[in-house]
Amino acid sequence: MAERELKKRSTAARESEEAAEETPGASAAGQKLKEELDDLLDEIDEVLEENAEEFVRNYVQKGGE
């Protein structure tokens, strides 16, 4: 029990250490994704199969493995 609490503290400590040095690559990728998401949402109805209800209903698989 005590050990687990110690671990939690070390996680919290790491968080404050690293929060400052946010990786620029990751946030740039996040921003790019956000823009692409907006673009995609603008055109998504053209990409989506026409009759969503029927499309979803007809997708039936046999279990596998």
Add this chain to the structure above:
Amino acid sequence: MAVPKVCGIETEYGIHHVGGDNPVVSSSLLVNAYVTDLTRAGWDFEDESPGNDARGFTREGAMPPEVETHLVNAVLTNGARYYVDHAHPELSTPECADPLEALRYDKAGEEVLRRSMRSVARLLPSGQKIVVYKNNSDGKGNSYGTHENYLMDRALPFAKLADLVTSHFVTRQIYTGAGKVGSEASSGRDVVYQLSQRAEFFEEEVGLETTLKRPIVNTRDEPHADPKRFRRFHVIVGDANLAEVATFLKIGTTALVLALIEDDALGGVDVRLANPVRAIRQVSYDLSLAEPLELRDGSRATALELQWELHDLAAKYAEDRGLACLGDEQVGRMVMERWEQVLHGLETDPASVASQVDWAAKLQLVEGYRERHGISWDDHRLAAVDLQYHDLRPERSLFQRLGTERLVSDEDVISAVSEPPKRTRAYFRGECLRRFPASVASANWDSLVFDLGSGPLRRVPMMDPLRGTEEHTGELLAGSSSPAELLTRLSA
């Protein structure tokens, strides 16, 4: 020292045949169409490489499909197996030497399925089409699998392995989950979105089943290698990932945790869960990632905290012993960096890892769509968005349009469609099929059988996944002008 974690991924793809009614037949058509087109391409290609065919061997891109109880089974020149399993097309990657290579061959598998869709489209009557999805559930309670395989030391007692790896399987979902709108289990009645496609289909901790009463740890013991030295640890609990970072981390962190267990490097830290079957659902249903799980020692910790514990143990292990167990030190370091980054991203803001983690990417898409249209969570359009995230057709794939982060280049993926990995026995299998297709009577994971036209069939066993590499057999193959010469030199 841990056995190098040779690894591979088997994916059962979802298949929808508009105008068809038998998924077994549709799957066979799809796989056959690909293999037939490859053979044709092989003939065309023949004229362009005169040096390769001085002895009248047909050049084919794959072994002729073998029809067993109407099911197709082909082995490809990249060392992969492409076949029909139950009612799904399935592709097993070749044995890969490290997690980055496993990612590359997993992506090459997607490319094989895309090419198959194009091939079969030319054969179908007008009005019909076959569409393939890389997901694990039809949203109606039917699940199909994505399985991982890792080479393990036979000396490690299985009970110890099962006991320790379970916590990783339950908690890794926070970055390996492919995301799902809604729930298919009674336990998830109020769930509108969850991390994993597969989690709620697991009902046991340990067992042999894969289709009923699915266990978190599967006990199938089929090593496809020397059974005295090796075990093939067969993992059935994962989701199929499209995001490259997710696939890379799924394989990389699991291989590393397995090495830790093999080398007894958990240092007395007890991460075992009180009730893994309950916990795997809890984690999948908890989008806040904040719900604590009960541990066997009576304490509580979140999935994120347990992942940090495993990460820290792996970091210590890497410092003490290096990461050769992952097949490549540099790839091993990349696993550690990515693991830390994704855990940090998840605890800061899950949206920040949307370009790396499928469930987070899909959630953004579904949330965005819901807000724009002001629709409720049970609207069919959200289920359609979910399904189409996994659609492999380039013009329909929502995943592809999201532009998530890449770890492998298109060129490397394309070459992996036809060329085998160089650092495992898949090299020998793939190269023999490429050079001498007419003389390979059958190809299996642990053997090749040659038919030289006269005399008995000759079997070449490959009981060690780390032999038969380019280093071991490259010169031998290059210097053999016929399969007969190859066999003579092999037995010399």
